[in-house]
Amino acid sequence: MVHLRIVAPGEIADKALELLCAAPAVTNVVRLPGVAHKPEGDLILCDVAREDASVVIGDLKDLQIPAVGSIAVEQIDSSISDVAKAAERAAHGLPSDAVVWEEVEARTSEQTELSFSFTVFMVAAMQIAAVGIILDQPILIVGAMVVGPEFGPLAAICVALVRRQGHLARRSLVALAVGFPVATAVTLLTTLALVAVGAFPEDYGTHEFTNFISNPDFLSFFVAVVAGSAGVLSLTSAKSGALVGVLVSVTTIPAASNVGVASAYGEWDAASGAAQQLAINLAGIVMAGVITLAIQNHDFVNRRRRHLENRAREGR
Missing domain, CATH: 1.20.1080 (Glycerol uptake facilitator protein)
Structure with a gap:
């Protein structure tokens, strides 16, 4: 799994939240409104199956989040969660073969x-x-x-x-x-x-x-x-x-x-x-x-x- 930390203004954060919640390979979605100060905006946290990480990040880039906020990518070494396992099963392929292009x-x-x-x-x-x-x-x-x-x-x-x-x-x-x-x-x-x-x-x-x-x-x-x-x-x-x-x-x-x-x-x-x-x-x-x-x-x-x-x- 890959952990994403997203900072975006409220309106864009709404679209990002909708996008993330609709993606089967995304789980543990959390939104903290107004907690970011530089840049100002909402903080969204989520975990993504490694196989679909670059696909999801591509969707977030399409919302122009890097221009007005940020997307941080972190590797999750261990995740104890049946929900996370379900998200990984929803993604096509194997985690060991997946490429997170932003990471590379x-x-x-x-x-x-x-x-x-x-x-x-x-x-x-x-x-x-x-x-x-x-x-x-x-x-x-x-x-x-x-x-x-x-x-x-x-x-x-x-x-x-x-x-x-x-x-x-x-x-x-x-x-x-x-x-x-x-x-x-x-x-x-x-x-x-x-x-x-x-x-x-x-x-x-x-x-x-x-x-x-x-x-x-x-x-x-x-x-x-x-x-x-x-x-x-x-x-x-x-x-x-x-x-x-x-x-x-x-x-x-x-x-x-x-x-x-x-x-x-x-x-x-x-x-x-x-x-x-x-x-x-x-x-x-x-x-x-x-x-x-x-x-x-x-x-x-x-x-x-x-x-x-x-x-x-x-x-x-």
């Missing part, structure tokens, strides 16, 4: 800012990956994958393309377009410094366990596609445990780091291979993410259309 857009939007912390995480992740490459230690590569924050903007690009949100796409592209080059450049400089002080060997050497980073193949693309799809599903279904698995499956951070490391050693073939690995992973993730979201969005559009048709037949 808010979550991805938070992860697209080119902030100081985003840049630091990118740099830190690539430093860890650089040490892992030089020491040929896969465990450090895995650690770098987990630390890297790049999946947030990648997921946001997928959402932006499917939901046609140009501002979100631009912010995400800026974060990636700045974050990757800056972190790669820092990695190059760090590698040169560590070689100079003797912490890194003078020769690039061979890397038996991490050689895959600079040698992309079809399986690189295959893993990126599968991981991209799984990553988007983990975001839309709020399954963060699956997202961790996605982060350690893609080779974006290690590949970008190896571009810097190999360049510092003058190993241009390895640097080129790592750059190709990075491009393949980015393309695979975005492609799979867009396809997955497009399928989910198609289901939502059909659900919304049927809902509006039913309302029209009922004269609401």
Whole structure:
């Protein structure tokens, strides 16, 4: 279930209350007249089956509530109520497959800012990956994958393309377009410094366990596609445990780091291979993410259309 907190002026609140009470997937509807002061209006509380949450929120948006009030969405972890169970049964589909698009857009939007912390995480992740490459230690590569924050903007690009949100796409592209080059450049400089002080060997050497980073193949693309799809599903279904698995499956951070490391050693073939690995992973993730979201969005559009048709037949 999803909890909605709605603030709206009296006349619009009347329409919202009527709409919510008529929706089978909505329950626990409460109206507190005149309790809101900024903005002024009535407060309406209700619980909605997750499957129909975006449909109901769409109806509320049609009343122009965001322009004169607000709609807050909260996840309900547990609801002990037969009435709530009846509301969930009234909604088509399964809660685990339902997508609350407003929730997804808010979550991805938070992860697209080119902030100081985003840049630091990118740099830190690539430093860890650089040490892992030089020491040929896969465990450090895995650690770098987990630390890297790049999946947030990648997921946001997928959402932006499917939901046609140009501002979100631009912010995400800026974060990636700045974050990757800056972190790669820092990695190059760090590698040169560590070689100079003797912490890194003078020769690039061979890397038996991490050689895959600079040698992309079809399986690189295959893993990126599968991981991209799984990553988007983990975001839309709020399954963060699956997202961790996605982060350690893609080779974006290690590949970008190896571009810097190999360049510092003058190993241009390895640097080129790592750059190709990075491009393949980015393309695979975005492609799979867009396809997955497009399928989910198609289901939502059909659900919304049927809902509006039913309302029209009922004269609401």
